[in-house]
Amino acid sequence: MTIFEQRESNIRAYSRVYPVTFKSAKNARQTDENGKVYIDFFAGAGVLNFGHNNANMIAAMIDYMQNDGVLHSLDMQTTAKAEFMQTFEEVILKPRNMPHKIQFMGPTGTNAVEAAMKLARRATGRQEILAFSKGFHGMTLGALAATANAYFRNAAGVPLNHVRHEAFGCSTPCAGCNQGCGLENIDHIRARYKDPSSGLEAPAAILLETIQAEGGVNVASKQWLQGIAALAKELGALLIVDEIQVGCGRTGSYFSFDDMGISPDIVCMAKGIGGVGTPMAMNLVHPDIDKLWSPGEHTGTFRGQNLSFVAGKVALDYFRHGDLMENVKKKHDVVEQHLMPLLHADKSLQLRGKGLIFGLDMGDGERAAAVVSECFNKGLIIAACGTGGRVLKIIPPLTIPVSDLIEGLDTLISAINSVMEEAA
Amino acid sequence: MTIFEQRESNIRAYSRVYPVTFKSAKNARQTDENGKVYIDFFAGAGVLNFGHNNANMIAAMIDYMQNDGVLHSLDMQTTAKAEFMQTFEEVILKPRNMPHKIQFMGPTGTNAVEAAMKLARRATGRQEILAFSKGFHGMTLGALAATANAYFRNAAGVPLNHVRHEAFGCSTPCAGCNQGCGLENIDHIRARYKDPSSGLEAPAAILLETIQAEGGVNVASKQWLQGIAALAKELGALLIVDEIQVGCGRTGSYFSFDDMGISPDIVCMAKGIGGVGTPMAMNLVHPDIDKLWSPGEHTGTFRGQNLSFVAGKVALDYFRHGDLMENVKKKHDVVEQHLMPLLHADKSLQLRGKGLIFGLDMGDGERAAAVVSECFNKGLIIAACGTGGRVLKIIPPLTIPVSDLIEGLDTLISAINSVMEEAA
Amino acid sequence: MTIFEQRESNIRAYSRVYPVTFKSAKNARQTDENGKVYIDFFAGAGVLNFGHNNANMIAAMIDYMQNDGVLHSLDMQTTAKAEFMQTFEEVILKPRNMPHKIQFMGPTGTNAVEAAMKLARRATGRQEILAFSKGFHGMTLGALAATANAYFRNAAGVPLNHVRHEAFGCSTPCAGCNQGCGLENIDHIRARYKDPSSGLEAPAAILLETIQAEGGVNVASKQWLQGIAALAKELGALLIVDEIQVGCGRTGSYFSFDDMGISPDIVCMAKGIGGVGTPMAMNLVHPDIDKLWSPGEHTGTFRGQNLSFVAGKVALDYFRHGDLMENVKKKHDVVEQHLMPLLHADKSLQLRGKGLIFGLDMGDGERAAAVVSECFNKGLIIAACGTGGRVLKIIPPLTIPVSDLIEGLDTLISAINSVMEEAA
């Protein structure tokens, strides 16, 4: 019996899907303790945009440590933090004319969402947040109320109040879905919010992902996003964009909303922001809103993650010029073209995505699980998402070599074919 | 204007108290970018029990990184995680006959508390948690409901339900406090819970710190802890001990409850568990309770913090033999003896503490703030806690050299004298 | 200054709209202390279906009192209660094959709704109730959560949880409304409830009025009601029909849902059920649900209102044969025909209704208020309802003489014309 079987909590999950012990990793490849190598289409659930053990980041971190750089600093000022913030301002905020302040909190996405919800409630004096079907925003009680999935919600043990869910504005609705995801739904929502007899409270904020990653790679249309942004403005509600999984270049530009014509009041970031997989979370907050915080009202021990600042600064260098984003677009086309024959052969399959996040909707959770398992046997790490786990999520490191990408896609296709044949 | 003034959120707090930029740190000393050196009586709010940039830990981390060890792994199995868990079992759990399972979650204390609360609610089918005045358990909505401080609670923006607060069982009540902290209060609480007409719901859990750190270094008496543990058992409630700030050797033994004669169902850990200040959180959960988790019900991207596993394993080595804990006891006496004349001179001051956590109650928040500021000028980092910030908290690294400890204490005494004279 | 000005609470409302003191009343006429007579198109907000001081009821009540019949009895058994229940069974339940049990509670509609919500929650183990925009269900905290109007909701002072509101299925949507009241909305609601990732909890019950009276006389279509009933069944939710204002013959049959092809699990009754205006409330509860009550779990001092049983029994006699209901239909036509020219002349007006409940939508609350005031001056009592009070509600006693009905309608038309002319 391994130490994991002996002592790790029953709640462990990925270790059941990938039942090996990993020893090392480099860019888009992981190696287990027996030396077997896996191509990684999962990237730590969207964290490792710049690959495992990115050489520049590792070098910077080692250098920092060898010079006894401050590792832990709460929200004190450190040189590493200053350099990260200066780079973030220079590379990301200034070119977009974003006046946003940077808020650090406990280094997990859910902490970022909780902080954003608190501030939206303070800014408006309202309590309800409008969130969307299939949205995923975290596991702590405030963020969990916004997370749509019943499996997670059922674990709360208390009612999840003060969030209202409406249908998400998928540009390509999932097969069998009839939740009313179109633009006319925004009109209905508006009409109800504006009617003082509708039973709805005006929202403090509208909270959304532009692409729902965990929810099944549901891509909102630009019109829907703009409609929602306009609605938020009209209702005096904040617009909060949860960029935790799809920001940091995942969609082919730094922010997933860069070309959407919307201006979020708060942007929640985590996962990829720390570069190499060390924890970090931060919110970008419009200064008019940010000034409503009093010092220390939302604290957290691990706010000042200097190794994440060091590696995260290196990550930002990728966005000084357009190469990585160009590559993402090329790799996007590689994926699409490679999977095309499969989609033509089986019309029940649906491919959704943008940049280097794709969802291959298998229509059925069991089938998807079988493919995940078969892929793993064949040396590809891929995970399922969406309702009932029916969608295979393809999110390799953005830095994956094209040859690895193609090898992984071939493995995926072969696994799907095996599963299909077996089922037939 | 610095980048912090330009771009960091208004919520920043410690950077206002210590308005310099830190460049490096080693054991109990921090150096700012101008070369000024500070003795550290704060240890990252109780994270850096083993000192800044502990040499063994840094060496192990660099070695791990140079070998491309897996850095980010969610809850997959890695060699670093296996080694940490094996060491934890061997050094901590087995010697205490603790059958507990280890659960990893988002790497912040608040996530650990949220997971514990969820599980307690599931295990009992109840909703209410009994927590205590002056307790601090985190900032996310579930944990925040258990945190007593109104400043933090007011930021929620929604009601904080499903937690009831009663008076904490301080062994030395703060001056002016009359909240009913004695043992007879446990009898009253019991009587009310047992009366079906009291309006109280049976609790899912009793959640406590054995020493309330943020709350002002309030040390519970052994009898009170045992009384509460007995009460929990009688009511069918879980006992959850939040060891986040006072575990990992802070009080002179690994767990603060080691010599208290209580057996918690869940122990929440964070801060010091990762050794060097990289984030990590984990719960120890009795297997009878742990088995109620279904896989993945409480997830989190940064569950598998391998650098924290690597450094945390080195930290555990300190507990293979008794040297560090012996030293903590000696340093405890140093602090006590050094501050004795001060306490004799001014009867309004009160010193509370155990191991290397002390609270010097100044009776007044303004006076305490003045001392913090004066200390900082004189080269000592110390922070205030407790209601209105009236308590100076002395929590240096456990590894602080005695000479640094004495130098810091001298600075503290000198700062207090300055502040007192000025006031006189 | 009158005693009302001196001592009645600032919350008084109708006494501001009708600022006289009423001395006596008979059938559809009220007389103030100065002898001025008013035709009553309001009927005590739908209570006085059988007219003020209905002679048969008064006679029965006086007889009962002269024989020292029990007036107050909580839920003990009395002869008056037995006779009421027997008559209700014979005249109402048996002919419809309704197996429902009769539950009495505190004698207000809101108490009836609260009891129904409790039982639905128990029966399903769920918490959320699905209610509808513009619905009105009462003022106490549980029922208030289902009431849609923000003016009432704002008075709660605490969040109103555990109820979700969706668009109501008006057969004739109000001008300017775009809330999505059509049948396809039921499909969207169903799809969302069935998706475990929608963020919606399965409802304990669907709670609705077939005609929203306070909400502006919004008449649900038969298809929508059947769609909702089917949805409730599919979701394992109870169907609760709030008949408080539109039951007891108001729509031309005893229950407003008699010809709708739906079978409610719980029917909430109040207002007209006591016949002459003394308080009474009761729920009809399907026995499979009713048996989940334990004795005395939802009590109330005034459950056994014997004067209401006595008068209420006389009221039931009206339904032994079809005369009253025939008359209601004839009077319906009188109203419609009489108002037709007005509607043809001003296309902005809209008339909605069934039986003897009509809403004349003036499109604007100020205009409606002016008409109410002008009517009152001219000797007609009529009230406004709906969002912003823009709908004039015509609900005279069912027993109103046709001559009084026509006189009242003439007054109404004249008042509308005055107001219109003045505005022009």
Place this chain on the structure above:
Amino acid sequence: MTIFEQRESNIRAYSRVYPVTFKSAKNARQTDENGKVYIDFFAGAGVLNFGHNNANMIAAMIDYMQNDGVLHSLDMQTTAKAEFMQTFEEVILKPRNMPHKIQFMGPTGTNAVEAAMKLARRATGRQEILAFSKGFHGMTLGALAATANAYFRNAAGVPLNHVRHEAFGCSTPCAGCNQGCGLENIDHIRARYKDPSSGLEAPAAILLETIQAEGGVNVASKQWLQGIAALAKELGALLIVDEIQVGCGRTGSYFSFDDMGISPDIVCMAKGIGGVGTPMAMNLVHPDIDKLWSPGEHTGTFRGQNLSFVAGKVALDYFRHGDLMENVKKKHDVVEQHLMPLLHADKSLQLRGKGLIFGLDMGDGERAAAVVSECFNKGLIIAACGTGGRVLKIIPPLTIPVSDLIEGLDTLISAINSVMEEAA
């Protein structure tokens, strides 16, 4: 099978304890349909302070009805209402210099409490209400949150939030109780409310009964009431006294708090206020608070209960001179003296009470139930209250003839002796 067995809800309770059908009643006697006569020590749960079918009230009501007085009027002005209010002002408010406004609401006690809670929340901008163990305040969701009894609370089906319960200040603690009911508890409560780190929110109101009737006839001491009133003032909280069961002369003066030296901001009234058992509820609200209501914010169909105004006015006449209250005090002594031998014989029994409300604590619910049943067989109606129903509540009409009172007491003593002998 009777109609009650066939058709009345399973929730019926008193009809199980007193399984006969009552036909008539006069003053303190009820007669069933078989002609058996019962002395009434229950008075409709404290409603019938002036006896069943009080001749003056019946005469006034019949006269009113024969003159077609308005029966139902919502909150419009009627002559009956004006006369009631004038009398209430003259007889009750003016002699006490009470400036309070009179608010009418849905005619049940729970509606009165709900209205008071809403207004307290508005007046303070706070949410939490402080209520007490064993308190009873009603069944609708807002009031139910303040009701302490778990049997009623369990029926809610949703969490009961925004009320905190502390120990009640019994002057004679029940045997076996150790909840901390003394005066020092007020000091502890104060200290916790004043500590911003106690986890307690400042309350909007403190809500209490001076004598908890349903809760087991627990009589608060004068010092405790004054201590609580002072605490409310200090905390900026309203003092709400729920006089529903013990007001209207029950304790020997009109208000139970007349001689307690406290000045409630809101007094909740119901039960006896309508005189003869027809429903009515009203709050007395200090004008500084009352003015915060906007018109119609807390409505209710049956606010204007004119028969209750008519009978209630007659009831007020009893308080124009002191005879009734003198008699109550004499009858109090009769009860006490009559039961003395019993109390001397069995030290486990405890008698608590004031005026004409007594609780005879049997120490055990089963024993109390057996006595209730035996009494009923012997012709005495008496009910049990308190935790587990262990307290026999003696609340005859205040107008009970002394001979009936003695006859009832003899029956009670005889029943207790029978039950005791059987048990021995």
